[in-house]
Each structure stands twice: as C-alpha cells, then as structure tokens.
Amino acid sequence: MLWGYDGWFWAAVLLGALSFLVCAVQAVRGRRPDDWTQGSVLLLEAFLLVYAVGTVVMHVLGPGPTGSALEYWGYLLTALLIPAGTFVWSLVERSSWSNWVLAAAGPVVAIMVYRMNFIWYYQ
Amino acid sequence: MTHESPENGPTRLQQRFGPRTGTVRSDRKSAGFGRLVVVVYAVFSLSAGVRSLYQILTGFGTAPLPYLLSAFAAAVYVVATVALARPGPRWHRLATAAVGVELLGVLGVGLLSVLVPELFPEASVWSHFGQDYGYVPLVLPVVGLAWLRRSRPRGGRAPA
Numbered sequence: 518m519l520w521g522y523d524g525w526f527w528a529a530v531l532l533g534a535l536s537f538l539v540c541a542v543q544a545v546r547g548r549r550p551d552d553w554t555q556g557s558v559l560l561l562e563a564f565l566l567v568y569a570v571g572t573v574v575m576h577v578l579g580p581g582p583t584g585s586a587l588e589y590w591g592y593l594l595t596a597l598l599i600p601a602g603t604f605v606w607s608l609v610e611r612s613s614w615s616n617w618v619l620a621a622a623g624p625v626v627a628i629m630v631y632r633m634n635f636i637w638y639y640q
Numbered sequence: 641m642t643h644e645s646p647e648n649g650p651t652r653l654q655q656r657f658g659p660r661t662g663t664v665r666s667d668r669k670s671a672g673f674g675r676l677v678v679v680v681y682a683v684f685s686l687s688a689g690v691r692s693l694y695q696i697l698t699g700f701g702t703a704p705l706p707y708l709l710s711a712f713a714a715a716v717y718v719v720a721t722v723a724l725a726r727p728g729p730r731w732h733r734l735a736t737a738a739v740g741v742e743l744l745g746v747l748g749v750g751l752l753s754v755l756v757p758e759l760f761p762e763a764s765v766w767s768h769f770g771q772d773y774g775y776v777p778l779v780l781p782v783v784g785l786a787w788l789r790r791s792r793p794r795g796g797r798a799p800a
Contacts, residue, residue, distance in 0.1 A: 543649075548649070549651075550651075550654070551649030551650055551651050551653075551654070552649055552650045552651060552652055552653050553649050553650075555653045555654065556653060559653070585698070587694065587697075587698065588694060591690050591691075591694055594690075595686055595687065595690055598686065599683070602679075602682070603679070604657075606675070606679060608654060608657055608658040608659065609658075609659065610671070610675045611654075612671070612672055612675075614672050614673055614675050614676055615675065617676050618675060618676055618679045621679065621680075621683075625683065
C-alpha cells in the first residue's frame, strides 16, 4: 500500500500511462494504429483479466470488498469492455484519430481501478 | 490525415484481426474526429447505463427522481451514440435532436439541483452540471452540436 492504494492500482496507473503516451505520440505524428498502439490496449486487457482472476481469488480467500460487491463487479465488467472496445474500433477506423480512441483506454482503466480500490478498502 | 504504410509501424494485429475487405459504411459525421465523439458517447452510454441500473436495482425508493433522471440520461446517450454512428441525413437529424435534449437536460437538471437540492438526495449523471463526471456531460453536448453542424449532410439543401 503506497499512499493508500495497493499494487494493483499502481500497476494500472503505470500501464495506463504508458499506453496513453504511446498512443498519443503516434496520434500526434499522424500515424495509423499499429502493433504498438493496438498492442498497448491488449496489454491493458490482459492486465484486467489477471485483475479479475485476482479479485475472484481475494473474494474466496478473504472478506471481499468493504463496499458493495455488486458495484465493484459492475466497475470491473465495464472496465473489461473498454480496452477490448477501443481495439475493435481501431481495427475498423484506420485513421490517426483511432490512436486517440486507443489513448483514452489507459486513463479510463486507471480511473476504474481507482474506483474499485476505493470500493474495496474504504467504502 | 491518413498516411500510407511505409511510415507506419508493424500491423500484425491488424492483419490478424482486422476486417478482410473494404471499409464499414459511414459518412462525414462518423469518420475521423466523429469516431472519437461516438466513442465518448458510447463510454457515457455504458457508464451512465450501468450506474443507473445499479441505482434503480439497489435503492430506487430512496431517491426516485435522480435515479429516473439517470436512466433517462443513459437512454439519451444510447440514442445519440447510435444516431452519430449511422450514416445519412435522417440519422443526422436524430443525432442533433438527441444531443440537443442532452444539452437541455444537463442545463435544466444542473440548475434544478443547485436551486432545489432537496430534490436530489442522491446524485444523477446531470446534477450539478455533471460534476461527478468532471463536467464532461456539460462539455460533450456542446462539442457534439458543433461537430454535427460541421459535418451536416450536403446536397438537397444548399449549405448556409
């Protein structure tokens, strides 16, 4: 726990920031989505899948969230849709605007994990 | 805006998962920057929809007005998302109507929540002009209307 948030949160912030930077730089350069930008959101998706498995394990072994489990899972399922959705989008729209769409996934995922951290520990 | 492949990075993911032929039918409204607008609306449809569903399922009795307004807001976002993504002048008109309702909603509900706060014991998407969502609900319809104006269909009517 660093400044009140756990390793999951900081990992999400790191991955989200990296993904945002890669996608934003490529978008500013006018590039179309490529393996770097599309791969960065797939990495976010993989992280969220591990996060979901971790959540199930922590539910089974521990007391679960202090806040509403329903709300927590609502956030988690929504978060899981976001990188996947932007990836599908970038397959269809082949312009540099798609890199901005991909860039949005990182910060959104970090905010969702922040909300889940809050529900888990403090609500 | 679109650059050809030499300056682009490897696209193995695109080749593996991308569509095989052609492009999806769309018009000016839903291409380029419009894609970004559609995505932001889709994210809001999803988050407002999930949140209002959760609110209505868990505590409808405590605050029926804000929860109903949240559900209405979610429905408006869904209509706007679909209309923005579809081609043609009719979808353009529907998108303009939905985004207009959204602007009136966020202004009306925002004002009401400031003037008559006792009506809003719980927050809705639009209360306090979308404060809970970083005021994006207030900015979004303005951006949306500006974009719809720029991308209005040509032909039929002469451009103003």
